[in-house]
Amino acid sequence: MNPRPLFSLRPVGYVVAACATAAAAAACRALDPALGPSLFLMPFVVPVLLAAWCGGGGAGACATALGAAAVAALFNDPVYRGGAADPARVGLLVGVGALVSLACESAHRRRRRAEAALGACHALLRLATDHAPVLLLHCDRERRHRFVNRAYAERFGLDPQEVLGKTVPEVLGPAGYDRIRERLDAALAGRAVEFETDMAGPGGGPRRVRCTCRPVVGAGGLVDGLVAAITDVTDRTRAEVALRDSEERFRAAMEASLDAVYFLSAERGPGGAITDFRFAELNRRGAELVRRPREQVLGRRLCELLPVSRTGGLFDRYARVAETGEPLAEDLTLGPDDGGAARWLRHQVVRLGDGVAVTTQDVTARKRSEELVLASLREKEVLLKEIHHRVKNNLQIVSALLDLQSEHTADPHALALFQESRGRVKSMALIHERLYRSADLARVDFSEYARQLADDLYRTYKVSGDDVRLELAVTVPPLPIDIAIPCGLLLNELMSNCFKHAFRDGAAGRIRVSLHRDGGANVLTVADDGTGFPAGTDFRNTASFGLQLVGTLVDQLGGAAALSAARGTTFTIRFPAQK
Structure with missing residues (x-):
């Protein structure tokens, strides 16, 4: 670090020292003897003051030395016979000059430090304002720019130095200035002003700005x-407009909703547990549901407005x-309404922030319609069961009539015909009996049906289950x-x-009966390991009424039948499976 010199060096101070000392010497000669011996040295103090003030302590010391030399040379014998410049007076002049020089040097140094600090402050201020995300300016009473930051100048495509000295109308233009004229007048009148207006953007497009103006009060107020x-x-501003539009659309959607909508904010105790909920928002249907105006619901506590919510467990949920x-x-059930009838509500709750959003739909009309439909279905089920029961009874009567009629003939062929017809009637009656006893009045569990039909056929043909074993496998719905x-009649004929x-x-x-699903078709198989059909038998072209009935039933199902006579008889029938 370089040591600081004792005195600063300013050339102008030394010039002043020389000139002022010469002027002081001339003045002393001109005014002598008016000054007298005691005052003639005073003019030499003035050059010291001037030199020290202009050039610092060095120039003051120079002026002191020049003054002392001038006094010694010009005001002593033989030049000046008065002998005024005795050593004591010269020493006094040197002492005064030294003190003045040191005092001025100290003042110079303080001023330079203040100027350096001020310059650093100005540089820091300029740096801060030029990088600030706002536009800053200072105007005088004539509306001339005295200070602007870089952002303000660049907004108008100018350099900060180009803006200084220009008036606000010159920078903003007539149209822009007219928009803020009254606000500037108010600020210059001593009032703080805040407002929003449009200002030309960097690309020429309008930008929305917020301006805060404060008056600068000088001396004297x-x-x-x-x-x-x-x-x-x-x-x-755009975000606020978008948010406002979104809120308006949301409000319109809420008000148009047929469901009651609530937003509840949670209230928590010191331990963080939820102690209650407050109604933050609700729509018109929500107000109607709680039977209070919306204004009387907003901000109220849930358990205060609806005490049953705590006792009934709704608050806990x-x-x-x-x-x-x-x-x-x-689903909730509320007490009777004004008409004395209960109300049913469909209740849905989701978390929303530190609270819940609730949508409640009044499903009373739907519930009542469902009850009417269920009552009607029960009536139809009873009626359909009665129909199946009567059809079954009528078929049993037909079977009994065939049985009675068979008792009046001894012809074995006729008896066989009666027996076959009675079996067919029983197979149909069994279907209706199964439907009558089933909970599903439109579908039959074919596994149970096939087993019961087989039991009837065992009794009809007086066959023991020990002699002819039945293997039953039904996997279709x-x-x-x-x-x-048709499937029951087919099974009856084939068995x-x-x-x-x-x-x-x-x-x-052994007799094997299976009904299973194969892709989009049902496959019914009836097989035995008995004597089998004679070779070359075409079951489609036969005089047997039973086999003709099999063909007719297969056609009714829209299927196809195949016969295999290897090691017994196997009938395989494929027909489309209904969904």
Whole structure:
């Protein structure tokens, strides 16, 4: 670090020292003897003051030395015979000059430090204002710019130095100035002003700005000008407009909703647990549901407005949703309305912030309609059960009539015909009996039906289950009645053929019945390991009424039948599966 010199060096001070000393010497010669011996040295103090003030302590010391030399040379013998410049007076002059020089040097140094600090402050201020995200300016009473930051100047495509000295109308233009003239007048009148207006943007497009103006009060309390800070609020304004539009659309949607909508904010105790909820928002239907005007509901506590919500557990369920975030959907029943009837509500609750959003739909009309439909369905079920019961009874009567009629003939062929017809009637009656006893009046569990039909055929043909074993495998879902009746008749015909032809004279064997799904088709298989059909038999072209009936029933189902006579008889029937 370089040591600081004792005196600063300023050339102008030394010039002043020389000139002023010469002038002082001339003045002393001209005024002598008016000054007298005691005052003639005073003019030499003036050059010291001037030199020290202009050039610092060094120039003051120079002026002191020049003055002492001039006194010694000009005011002593033989030049000046008065002998005024004795050593004591010269020493006094040197002492006074030294003190004045040191005092001025100290003042110079303080001033330079103040100027340096002021310059640093100005530089820091310029740096801060030039990088500030706002536009800053200072105007005097004539509206001339005295200070602007870089952002303000660049907004108008100018350099800060180009703006200084120009008036506000010159920078903003007539149209821009007219928009803020009254506000500037108010600020220059001593009032603080805040306002929003449009200002030309960097690209020429309008930008929304917020301007804050404060008066600058000078000495005597007079307003010398104003300072202003201008913030671009275009994006914020657009966001506020978008938010306002969104809120209006949301409000319109809420009010148009047929559901009651509530927003509840949670209130928490010192431990953080939810102690209650407050109504933050609700729509018109919500106010109607609680039977109070909206203004009387907003801000109220849930348990205060509806005490039953705490005793009935509704508050606890709301708190659980707010804490866990798990949605809630439930049906509620309210007390009787003005007409004395109960009301049903569909209640859905989800977490929203530190609270819950509730939508409640009045489903009373739907519930009553459902009850009417269910009552009507129950009536129809009873009626349909009665129909199936009567059809079953009528078919049993027909079967009984055939049985009675068979008692009046001894012809074996006629008896066989009566027996076959009675079996067919029983197979249809069994379908209606199963439907009558089933909870589903439109579909039949074919597995149970096939087993019961087989039991009837065992009794009809007086066959023991030990001699002819039945293997039953039904994996299809319950069949519609229009499919179950043809399938039942088919099963009756094919199993009857097994008992009549495959196991004659008490022969033992096995009958296998299966009904399963294969892709989009149902496959019914009836197989036995009995004597089988003769080779070359075409079951489609036969005089047997039973086999003709099989073909007709297969056509009714829209299917196809195949016969295999290898190691017994196997009938395979494929027909479309209904959904």
